[in-house]
Amino acid sequence: MHTFGFPARIREIVAVCEEYGIPVVEDAAESLGSYVDRRHTGTFGKLATLSFNGNKTITTGGGGMIVTDDEAIAVHAKHLTTTAKIPHPYEFVHDEVGYNYRLPNLNAALGCAQMERLPEMLAFKAGVAVRYAELFAGSGIHFQQPLEGNVANRWLNAIVLASEQERDEFLQYTNARGVMTRPVWRLMSRLEMYKHCQHDGLENSYWLEARVVNLPSSVPDAAMEKKAR
Numbered sequence: 001m002h003t004f005g006f007p008a009r010i011r012e013i014v015a016v017c018e019e020y021g022i023p024v025v026e027d028a029a030e031s032l033g034s035y036v037d038r039r040h041t042g043t044f045g046k047l048a049t050l051s052f053n054g055n056k057t058i059t060t061g062g063g064g065m066i067v068t069d070d071e072a073i074a075v076h077a078k079h080l081t082t083t084a085k086i087p088h089p090y091e092f093v094h095d096e097v098g099y100n101y102r103l104p105n106l107n108a109a110l111g112c113a114q115m116e117r118l119p120e121m122l123a124f125k126a127g128v129a130v131r132y133a134e135l136f137a138g139s140g141i142h143f144q145q146p147l148e149g150n151v152a153n154r155w156l157n158a159i160v161l162a163s164e165q166e167r168d169e170f171l172q173y174t175n176a177r178g179v180m181t182r183p184v185w186r187l188m189s190r191l192e193m194y195k196h197c198q199h200d201g202l203e204n205s206y207w208l209e210a211r212v213v214n215l216p217s218s219v220p221d222a223a224m225e226k227k228a229r
């Protein structure tokens with residue numbers, strides 16, 4: 001998973017997985033427009049998923065995309081996501097457990113129009129990140145940057161505060177002044193319905209959960225309208 005659009009150490013992950021024969025599925029839901037050494041995230045594993053959910057950089061209202069250069073996987077994925085029906089002029093027979101995960105035409109049309117705006121949106125978001133970097137420089141607050149050689153799409157900018165108390169003070173201070181900052185998602189292992197599930201201690205995850213804050217990162221509609229004029 002390329003968290004908040006920051007590319008993970010995907011080459012290293014793929015190398016380790018190759019050694020042990022583990023196929024890699026990249027969760028690139030958040031990382032449309034992010035690159036590792038000029039290569040787009042989602043092209044390193046066996047396959048990857050992109051999300052066009054309403055909260056993403058570009059949206060089709062809902063839905064997403066599977067990306068792969070393995071034709072057999074592509075054909076099988078298409079089969080499974082379109083109810084696994086055997087092609088036939090009038091018989092309706094399904095040969096596997098399938099799903100109705102199509103992206104409807106109307107949503108896809110919206111996605112095509114949004115794709116045309118992607119470069120401008122990425123450029124705007126990159127500009128916002130530069131301003132945040134300037135703001136936090138020398139403040140003692142860690143502003144997250146991509147690893148060297150990588151480009152992050154800046155879907156969500158993030159800072160890491162010194163402690164949970166400092167995080168809570170920051171959240172209260174900013175939200176009370178109309179700046180919608182938010183803590184990172186509550187870890188799934190702490191949600192009621194998954195509490196009983198096995199995990200390995202999650203030391204780093206708990207550390208980050210207590211300190212990471214996401215900053216406003218959306219492209220305001222007004223900015224895009226100004227460009228279009």
Ligand SMILES: Cc1ncc(COP(=O)(O)O)c(C=O)c1O
Binds near residue numbers: 001027050051062064
């Ligand atoms: C990392 C990650 N994976 C998966 C998803 C799920 O994508 P979707 O909402 O399109 O099902 C999201 C967000 O929506 C996400 O951020």
